[in-house]
Amino acid sequence: MSESQSINYQRIAEAIEYLQANFKSQPSLDEIAEQVNLSPHHFQRIFSDWAGVSPKKFMQYLSVEYAKQLLQSREVTLFEVAEETGLSGTGRLHDLFVKIEGMTPGEFKNGGENLILNYSFAETPFGEIIVASTPKGICHLAFYEDQNEGEATMKACFPNAGYHELLDEIQQEALFIFQHDWNKLNQIKLHLHGTPFQLKVWDALLKIPLGKLKTYGSIATEIEKPKASRAIGTAIGSNPVAFLIPCHRVIQASGKLGGYMWGNTRKSAIIGWEAAQINI
Secondary structure (H helix, E strand, O other): OOHHHHHHHHHHHHHHHHHHHHHHHOOOHHHHHHHOOOOHHHHHHHHHHHHOOOHHHHHHHHHHHHHHHHHHHOOOOHHHHHHHHOOOOHHHHHHHHHHHHOOOHHHHHOOOOOOEEEEEEEEEOOEEEEEEEEOOEEEEEEEOOOHHHHHHHHHHHOOOOEEEEOOOHHHHHHHHHHHOOHHHHHHOOEOOOOOHHHHHHHHHHHOOOOOOOEEHHHHHHHOOOOOOHHHHHHHHHOOOEOOOOOHHHEEOOOOOOOOOOOOHHHHHHHHHHHHHHOOO
16 A cells, blocks of 8 residues: 555544544534545545545435434434434435435334235255345345245344235246346346445446456446445445345456355356356
């Protein structure tokens, strides 16, 4: 790391510490930049390069995470949460949750109480999977070793949601992909909630062609965050929809497979199988 990079790293570390300590006061860009003796424009640029998101977005994540802790830990009103988080009112809290979490604060507080999921189990060339959907699309797809454990993991995301063990049309369209029917890819609907950064990474994964591989660094360059490879690795590891969002197509620059939530043996098998499909 060069001297200038080291200095910038220390500045961003200081800025993150400042934001973590002061996000409740919702400091402006000028106020944060002043803490590290940079102009707002220069600070905005290097913070985005090092952290993978803008200072404003980073502060939004801190605010939402704190609000989530309040909603989970004790009985509070949404107005009280908004006030304690430093937001101007429940409307801003609502907008922030929808933007970051893909749901309202009330839906989060209720553990998905008004959300109905259909789910089913299926066999694939790479092992058994559990797949779940809402009327908007596939929200969960995971490989599992034990059916009960797979179901418990799915339900832990929304403990108060309603569940029906039912294979619906949305799931059927998604499962066609395991039958080599790649023509139906554009018919698969996804219902995801994640940070804007995670969604941007997942969108980049969807653009990797069948039988091709990319490195973490190339994904970082593609989404214009060349210094955010570590954050990209975390976002890839948070992928809630196995195979359909092809996180298995990302490897290390050295050629090593890198990690895979569902096991490197499975990752290697999927990569080999996909390579074979383009040569049929």
